[in-house]
Amino acid sequence: MIKWINLAYRNILRNKRRSLVTMIAIAVGFTSISIFHGYINNAYEGLRWLAICGERLGHLRINKAGWKEQGKLEPYNYMFSKEQTDQIIRLVREEKDVVLVSPQIQVMGTVTNGLTSIIFIAQGVIPQDEEFINKFWFDVVGYVDEGYDEIIGETLREDKTYGVLMAKDMAHYLKMKPGSNGIVMAQTLTGQMNAMDIEINGVYDTGNDFSNDKFMRFNFNFAQSLLDTQSAERILVMLKHWKHTDRLYDLLLKKIRNAGIDCEITTWRDLSISYNKMKSYLDTIFVFLFFIVLAIVLVTTINTMSSTIVERTKEIGTLRALGMKRKGLSNLFAVEGALLGCFGSALGVILHTIEWTVIRLFPLHYTPPGLSTPVAMRVNMVPWALLALMVCFIVLSTIAAIIPARTAGKKNIVEALGHS
Amino acid sequence: MALIEMNNITKDYHLGETVVHALRGIDLQIDKQEFVAVWGPSGSGKTTLLNLIGAIDDPTTGELTIAGKKMQGLTDDQKSEHRNETIGFVFQEFNLVPVLSALENVMLPLQIKGASLAEAKKQALMRLEEVGLSDLIHNRPAKMSGGQQQRVSIARALVNNPSLVIADEPTANLDSETARMVIDIMRELNEKDHITFIFSTHDQRLLDKVKRLVRLEDGKIMDKETE
Numbered sequence: 001m002i003k004w005i006n007l008a009y010r011n012i013l014r015n016k017r018r019s020l021v022t023m024i025a026i027a028v029g030f031t032s033i034s035i036f037h038g039y040i041n042n043a044y045e046g047l048r049w050l051a052i053c054g055e056r057l058g059h060l061r062i063n064k065a066g067w068k069e070q071g072k073l074e075p076y077n078y079m080f081s082k083e084q085t086d087q088i089i090r091l092v093r094e095e096k097d098v099v100l101v102s103p104q105i106q107v108m109g110t111v112t113n114g115l116t117s118i119i120f121i122a123q124g125v126i127p128q129d130e131e132f133i134n135k136f137w138f139d140v141v142g143y144v145d146e147g148y149d150e151i152i153g154e155t156l157r158e159d160k161t162y163g164v165l166m167a168k169d170m171a172h173y174l175k176m177k178p179g180s181n182g183i184v185m186a187q188t189l190t191g192q193m194n195a196m197d198i199e200i201n202g203v204y205d206t207g208n209d210f211s212n213d214k215f216m217r218f219n220f221n222f223a224q225s226l227l228d229t230q231s232a233e234r235i236l237v238m239l240k241h242w243k244h245t246d247r248l249y250d251l252l253l254k255k256i257r258n259a260g261i262d263c264e265i266t267t268w269r270d271l272s273i274s275y276n277k278m279k280s281y282l283d284t285i286f287v288f289l290f291f292i293v294l295a296i297v298l299v300t301t302i303n304t305m306s307s308t309i310v311e312r313t314k315e316i317g318t319l320r321a322l323g324m325k326r327k328g329l330s331n332l333f334a335v336e337g338a339l340l341g342c343f344g345s346a347l348g349v350i351l352h353t354i355e356w357t358v359i360r361l362f363p364l365h366y367t368p369p370g371l372s373t374p375v376a377m378r379v380n381m382v383p384w385a386l387l388a389l390m391v392c393f394i395v396l397s398t399i400a401a402i403i404p405a406r407t408a409g410k411k412n413i414v415e416a417l418g419h420s
Numbered sequence: 421m422a423l424i425e426m427n428n429i430t431k432d433y434h435l436g437e438t439v440v441h442a443l444r445g446i447d448l449q450i451d452k453q454e455f456v457a458v459w460g461p462s463g464s465g466k467t468t469l470l471n472l473i474g475a476i477d478d479p480t481t482g483e484l485t486i487a488g489k490k491m492q493g494l495t496d497d498q499k500s501e502h503r504n505e506t507i508g509f510v511f512q513e514f515n516l517v518p519v520l521s522a523l524e525n526v527m528l529p530l531q532i533k534g535a536s537l538a539e540a541k542k543q544a545l546m547r548l549e550e551v552g553l554s555d556l557i558h559n560r561p562a563k564m565s566g567g568q569q570q571r572v573s574i575a576r577a578l579v580n581n582p583s584l585v586i587a588d589e590p591t592a593n594l595d596s597e598t599a600r601m602v603i604d605i606m607r608e609l610n611e612k613d614h615i616t617f618i619f620s621t622h623d624q625r626l627l628d629k630v631k632r633l634v635r636l637e638d639g640k641i642m643d644k645e646t647e
Contacts, residue, residue, distance in 0.1 A: 003531055007517075007519065007520070010520070011519055013519075014518075014519060314515065315515070315517060317515075318509075318511070318515040318517070319517075319528075319532070320476070320500070321474065321476050321503060321509050322503070322504065322509065322528060322529045322532055322576075323500050323501065323503045323504020323505070323529060323532050323533065324500065324504075325496070325497050325500045325501075326496060326497075326500075327497075328532065412477075413477070414471050414476055417476070417511070417515070
């Protein structure tokens, strides 16, 4: 085999310019796909963190069984009692891959500044858990896109239960800012209207245009008081790594049910509409781009190999006369194609690394659809993807060489020897 | 048993509507160890005859047996194996692979056969020594004269120890002195290794060196002369 690789290598060097042009075409195609893949890989990562930490979905969300179907209509029947909440928290905390278990409650109602009222959706959360999520996000990712979740004022505080956070568009409409006072009104679980005074602790950006005019965050105890309950609507679970999601889903569901609490668990993937939609959208574009680039590279390589084969028709005739079989001839050109693919891909990896470095040093900023703040365009270096792409391009170049080589192999030997 | 047996061989070429009868009923037997020249004017069918004997072309009709093997009905792969094992080729334009050295060119038929690198190298060096090119084994064809290239070509034809070497106008691109030298080498190998040589030529000055002459005219054998 080595002798044929050696021969193929020398044949590539025969027409250096043509081989170089082909390798550059392969390298550019390779880089186009790899950079876009690196970009969407980063986007998925960002969207994942946005869903898990930004949207506060956690990796897993535990609700009472039936909550999805009936929870909105009969909330009082689908809440965890304080005992159940404590028991679930204890059971979940036993798992080593769990980093946070936090009870939450959702409140819907109206908020007024005394003049104007707006409908709100508020998450009742435990302040120190909120801080933990923000810190966890930053510690793991290493960055949080600038602007996102930036709080003007101060965050929630355990010792100031009436202090709330208000999304920035809502604060803008109500002309409220940190220190402003207002009133929130909501129905208790038993259907009575309840109203409580609030003070705006801080104004924040949800990161999403669709939620910036309606979201608030309350202290968990404050939300319980507003709903007149000691229960929790759900329990948010954060894991060390998102890849543990499915395993922990099965394990916790079984464990909690075995403890006699009938519950349902939802993963962040099922909860985050934006992640799924965006992933599907980017995946489609990637596949589209991938096949376009592949077709261009395939045609370019076939063209190169066809020219090479025409130039070497006499040599093909000689090799066949010396006893080389058609398959052997195809293999010889296949090795040439594979080498072109290999060198082209290697050049592609170098180009990818250069582009990756430039993008890392000088990131472009843009505002993705649905998000309220610009994010930096980042490209991930994904070694397995580069390797897979290399294999893909080598196979592609090999196929591109075999196609014309098979035709050449079928050529009459006498005619091939007479080719000038 | 003859090495080559041709019975009533014809070969037609179709050029559009026109049919060219390149060979018209050839009956020929060539025994082992013969040194045969096929001689005739241009277009007489010399190359076609050699192509058929070399199993790189098929006759239109007739029966062709080489080294006891009937050529009709063989698959392309079987013919390739037959050529590799039984026949050596020497071409008018040498047909060496330009990116390979003299040694590597000579090793090629053995490597096609699947011989080990060491074995191929050993055989190739031996054949290159026989044709007097031991000093130029690492030279590529572009750095060799026509005569040297043809000697490499002869070494390549012999490296598999074939029963038969076919040379189509091996001296056509050489000056008369080199041409005589090439024919002398072929003759020497024929006598020493008992390899059958069949070559075509225009050059009447070389005919005194052959043991047997086959004269072709208009696709027919005119007469057969033996030295």
